Amino acid sequence: MRYNSPGHIKLDLLPRLAQQIEISARQLSDNDAFIALEEFYASTYRYFKENNINGFDDEGDSISHTLPPQVIQRLDELVTFFFRLMHWGDYRSQFGELQIDSLHQLRALLAYYRRLRKLKPYLDSDKLFLGISRLTNTPPNT
Template identity: 45%
Template structure:
């Protein structure tokens, strides 16, 4: 603040009144956070206590971006993070960038942490986003749906390899080239099928609002799926329960 011109500094009693606040700001203020549990149980190592909240936060950030694509600022940032089709940001940067667009009041905040097998991480966050993660995780915990999603992922890997496209299966930058109309349509269809697997009927139309090539859209969805699989393995191993703590029964 020392180098900031005095005439531009706010007064000590300055407030952001509703009369001068943007509609987006007012809408964000209306979204209230609530308590949400990540139940923990059985044998966990210190790495697990780092991985579980980190992956959950990354999924939360992705859902936040999708849920707020109606806001121009969020939509523009997601478009930049995905990159234009002649290049690409890494998948890690996508999730880091999405975290940075979330207002502090909406970021997952630890309210309590308890573990004595069972235990929990109690978070304060937007409940609708946490619920959407809980729902997609439960959906893909079904052996049949998991098998279908894995088959789609592996088939996409093979398809990209056969068509000379690489980079979608790891965290590096994406290599792209001229894509034929047939290949482009195939990519668009794969994004649509993944969204159907996730049960995201409302998200797909919003996702198309992003100014990004379908190849980048698919890459983001695949990055999301890889993270969801990590979290789901904890659920399958009975080490994690999203939305409920066995300690407090909620």
């Protein structure tokens, strides 16, 4: 791993992780993908509101135990759809093996997306570059 302040990071030791981060960030650069992600995000929170689900994790939140089966099924579908939007197909089954229900999985994914989309202005203004170093002007080693 190489870090040059104020922000050059090279992740040679973790190539699969670096590649997944790049794939995620590229979804923000692709206007159609970004619009689809934003629509997904907004419609998911509308669905939460329609079903009286708090969109954010709460320590005492036991709502997932009282949700009707059709809501639980829909939440699972939303988790799967998010993985498709992010091009993370390889990780859906692993994520599903976590010992958490679909609601908490979806909340974690939405929290990840909220943080990821903060990169969009930097990508749009060419202050953040993916897969290439401005210091060496070469693509990463694969």
